[in-house]
Amino acid sequence: MTTSLTEVASSNATLRAFLHGLPGVDRVGADQRAATLGTRSIKTTAKAKAIDLAISMVDLTTLEGADTPGKVRAMCAKAVRPDPADGTVPSVAAVCVYPDMVPHAVAAVRGSGVAVASVATGFPSGRTSLGVKVEDTALAVASGADEIDMVIDRGAFLAGDYRKVYEEIVAVKAACAREGGTDAHLKVILETGELVTYDNVRRASWLAMIAGADFIKTSTGKVAPAATPPVTLVMLEAVRDFRAQTGRMVGVKPAGGIRTTKDAIKNIVLVNETAGPDWLTPEWFRLGASSLLNDLLMQRQKLTTGHYAGPDYFTLD
Numbered sequence: 145m146t147t148s149l150t151e152v153a154s155s156n157a158t159l160r161a162f163l164h165g166l167p168g169v170d171r172v173g174a175d176q177r178a179a180t181l182g183t184r185s186i187k188t189t190a191k192a193k194a195i196d197l198a199i200s201m202v203d204l205t206t207l208e209g210a211d212t213p214g215k216v217r218a219m220c221a222k223a224v225r226p227d228p229a230d231g232t233v234p235s236v237a238a239v240c241v242y243p244d245m246v247p248h249a250v251a252a253v254r255g256s257g258v259a260v261a262s263v264a265t266g267f268p269s270g271r272t273s274l275g276v277k278v279e280d281t282a283l284a285v286a287s288g289a290d291e292i293d294m295v296i297d298r299g300a301f302l303a304g305d306y307r308k309v310y311e312e313i314v315a316v317k318a319a320c321a322r323e324g325g326t327d328a329h330l331k332v333i334l335e336t337g338e339l340v341t342y343d344n345v346r347r348a349s350w351l352a353m354i355a356g357a358d359f360i361k362t363s364t365g366k367v368a369p370a371a372t373p374p375v376t377l378v379m380l381e382a383v384r385d386f387r388a389q390t391g392r393m394v395g396v397k398p399a400g401g402i403r404t405t406k407d408a409i410k411n412i413v414l415v416n417e418t419a420g421p422d423w424l425t426p427e428w429f430r431l432g433a434s435s436l437l438n439d440l441l442m443q444r445q446k447l448t449t450g451h452y453a454g455p456d457y458f459t460l461d
């Protein structure tokens with residue numbers, strides 16, 4: 145963080161002045177640009193590459209009260225080897241689970257290169273004390289999570305208590321530290337569907353990055369609208385501008401409602417045209433999704449063989 149951004153975070157008043165001093169988002173312009181980029185067509189060879197890139201960027205997710213160790217293990221097997229009959233299909237980037245499922249996921253993906261992400265901090269609402277949020281994070285990290293997906297306190301943000309949101313992110317980031325090992329990466333979920341305006345999405349993005357987020361993520365998947373293209377566009381602009389100002393790169397993860405290959409490719413075009421090609425790797429861009437992978441696999445097979453596999457070919461997401 146540059147000295148000036150350290151000063152920005154020193155009080156709620158300085159944070160407020162900075163965040164409200166950011167240029168406003170032209171809502172019509174953002175909607176239009178996202179829509180235009182979404183209609184870009186891609187040639188067949190580029191499409192095949194884009195599908196494999198999208199598969200490698202997926203955070204394959206299950207976040208249900210009814211999740212079981214068996215369901216998590218099956219999802220992990222699919223994450224490591226999405227199509228058991230075709231070894232050329234890349235693994236996904238990560239699996240994403242609740243904290244109590246982390247040990248099962250860690251055991252299931254061991255040695256594969258697939259990371260384990262855990263939601264934490266009273267996901268999805270975040271309506272609990274800071275102590276509980278930190279404990280929740282520490283549990284997931286101690287269980288072996290490589291990545292933590294935290295939620296911000298949207299109530300505090302909307303009430304203008306930016307310093308509270310900042311302090312929580314800083315505390316959760318500290319709980320991601322692992323003695324004698326690599327710290328867990330912190331993804332900060334803004335829950336953009338509750339932030340009301342694109343200006344707030346831009347402000348929350350900057351707030352999270354100033355507080356130390358490694359990634360900013362749109363949504364929990366539990367609130368609609370979730371990862372809409374204009375919201376992702378605004379967040380991609382924020383990471384681009386943050387790097388220009390500080391030299392630090394922050395990743396972006398749209399999540400929630402991304403179900404089709406078309407959606408995934410739209411996102412890849414958005415990244416390329418907004419933040420730029422440096423972000424076009426799983427290190428800097430993820431697609432959080434529970435049921436996108438099968439469509440990517442079906443479209444991939446169609447491109448390779450000229451026909452779709454039967455409906456029973458791929459295991460259920």
Ligand SMILES: O=C[C@H](O)COP(=O)(O)O
Nearest residue numbers: 365399400401432433434
């Ligand atoms: O973080 C990922 C989301 O929870 C997934 O949402 P989805 O079920 O709409 O794909």
